[in-house]
Amino acid sequence: MKKVLKYLAxxxxxxxxxxxxxxxxxxxxxTAETFETETAFIATIxxxxxxxxxxxxxxxxxxxxxxxxxxxxxxxxxGTVIKTGELIAKIKVVPNEASxxxxxxxxxxxxxxxKNAKIDFERNQKLYExxxxxxxxxxxxxxxxxxxxxxxxxxxxxxxxxxxxxxGGGATNTLIRATVPGTILEIPIEExxxxxxxxxxxxxxxxxxxxxxxxxxxxxxxxxxxVSKLKMDMPLVISxxxxxxxxxxxKLRFIAPKGTEESGTVQFTIEADVFLDEGFFIRAxxxxxxxxxxDSRDSVLSIKEVLLQFxxxxxxxxxxxxxxxxxxERKDVELGLSDGINVEILSGVTDKDKIKVWNKTEPVKRDSxxxxx
Numbered sequence: 001m002k003k004v005l006k007y008l009a010x011x012x013x014x015x016x017x018x019x020x021x022x023x024x025x026x027x028x029x030x031t032a033e034t035f036e037t038e039t040a041f042i043a044t045i046x047x048x049x050x051x052x053x054x055x056x057x058x059x060x061x062x063x064x065x066x067x068x069x070x071x072x073x074x075x076x077x078x079g080t081v082i083k084t085g086e087l088i089a090k091i092k093v094v095p096n097e098a099s100x101x102x103x104x105x106x107x108x109x110x111x112x113x114x115k116n117a118k119i120d121f122e123r124n125q126k127l128y129e130x131x132x133x134x135x136x137x138x139x140x141x142x143x144x145x146x147x148x149x150x151x152x153x154x155x156x157x158x159x160x161x162x163x164x165x166x167x168g169g170g171a172t173n174t175l176i177r178a179t180v181p182g183t184i185l186e187i188p189i190e191e192x193x194x195x196x197x198x199x200x201x202x203x204x205x206x207x208x209x210x211x212x213x214x215x216x217x218x219x220x221x222x223x224x225x226x227v228s229k230l231k232m233d234m235p236l237v238i239s240x241x242x243x244x245x246x247x248x249x250x251k252l253r254f255i256a257p258k259g260t261e262e263s264g265t266v267q268f269t270i271e272a273d274v275f276l277d278e279g280f281f282i283r284a285x286x287x288x289x290x291x292x293x294x295d296s297r298d299s300v301l302s303i304k305e306v307l308l309q310f311x312x313x314x315x316x317x318x319x320x321x322x323x324x325x326x327x328x329e330r331k332d333v334e335l336g337l338s339d340g341i342n343v344e345i346l347s348g349v350t351d352k353d354k355i356k357v358w359n360k361t362e363p364v365k366r367d368s369x370x371x372x373x
Contacts, residue, residue: 010090028204030126036040037322043302045337045344047295049229051255053220053242055274057211061180063308064204068197071189080184089176091195103159110152114145117231121145131281138158185284216274216282218250218290221267229294230255237291245279250274250290297335302342307355308333320356321350328356 041276065335072092082174121141126349128138186209189195198204218238234251254271261267272290276282320328331353336344348357 004236023291034326035328036357037269037302038307039354040301040303040345040349040351042299044299044349045297045302045339045342046293047337047339048224049222049292049294049314051220051222051270051290051292053218055238055268055282055284055288055360056070057182057185057213057284058215058217060185060209060211060284061182062206063088063176063179063208063210064198064206065176065195066197067090067091067174068324069195071193071195071207072174074187074189074191076184076187076255078184078187081182082178082184082210083181084178085177088178089189091174091176093174094194098173100159101287107152107155107159110148110155114148114152116161117141117145117148119368121178132140145185151315165264176207178208180210180211180212182210184210185211211284213282214276215283216276216329217253217275217287219269220288220290221262221269222292224259224266224268226292227255227268227296228294234292238274239289239291240282241287245287246277246280248274248276252292255324287299297337297344300336301345301351303345303349303355305338305341306359308335308343308359309358321349322354322356 073090075089076085082088106177111300121144124133124141125136127133128135146304156306188206188209191301193205195207196202218236232252232255234370236252238248238250240246240248250272252270254269259266259268269291274282281333303319307319310317310320316332318330318332321331323329331348331349336346336348338344
């Protein structure tokens with residue numbers, strides 16, 4: 001047993017020696033890492049912010065009926081360009097039972113009053129012609145007769161309005177017309193739908209939405225970190241997802257005084273006038289991005305941000321400058337504006353210094369089986 005343990009110990013020792021020898025040979029056979037260098041350069045750096053949102057008409061007008069009823073006919077389609085006063089739809093009035101009964105009763109009562117006033121007037125007229133009654137009595141009977149005629153006419157007109165929506169003397173309320181010129185964006189009703197009139201207690205059913213698509217604005221939101229850097233009338237560049245390789249100029253016109261919390265961050269609504277190009281048709285609701293230049297530095301000494309290193313204790317930025325072939329020393333730098341790719345150098349290096357590329361990445365190698373895919 002002792003001999004077995006002795007032989008086992010010898011084998012383990014020889015294996016350890018072989019492993020150490022192999023590791024030493026491989027370690028010493030590695031070539032020393034060579035670092036590339038880059039120099040600072042002159043560049044224009046802009047700090048930009050992008051707001052997401054959409055392009056919408058400056059003003060949308062909802063057309064609502066003045067009478068409740070049933071949609072009898074729709075004369076336009078979505079996308080139709082119309083002028084003020086053009087016919088959009090027609091409403092068929094469905095009278096309220098109580099109102100209808102009251103109006104019919106008023107007509108019958110007016111007929112009774114008129115009949116009695118007519119008899120009285122005709123009797124007094126004969127007596128007046130014979131000189132039996134005075135002028136005053138005759139005039140009173142004539143006035144009562146005229147008032148009774150007018151009351152019956154009013155009652156009949158009210159009944160007609162309840163039944164048909166108009167008394168026939170002017171524009172009918174059952175005909176829904178455009179109040180502004182523009183394009184029909186939406187018609188949320190169909191023929192046969194019931195609609196409710198607009199009044200003090202109800203905003204009413206929307207018959208159609210009209211907007212002028214030649215006057216569009218961008219509506220979006222910016223983060224609270226950027227809103228303090230915005231200024232009224234500052235220029236924006238609008239890009240639309242629906243129109244590739246085309247941008248539109250815009251001018252900031254509104255910054256919300258109050259923000260709203262969304263997903264843990266506070267967002268502020270902004271609006272900007274969009275300057276359209278006649279060669280492109282912009283539809284309401286296109287998703288859009290607005291690019292704003294918050295700060296800019298023109299022709300300043302800059303380096304790529306990937307060349308920066310940061311002290312592990314103080315987090316101060318620095319770079320490594322080549323003093324001899326592949327010999328580098330640390331140089332602290334003072335940074336200015338950054339655009340996420342390049343950063344302005346205020347002090348620490350010059351355009352003559354060779355800066356170490358310390359974190360160069362190797363290209364990703366693909367397996368041979370995918371190389372020809």
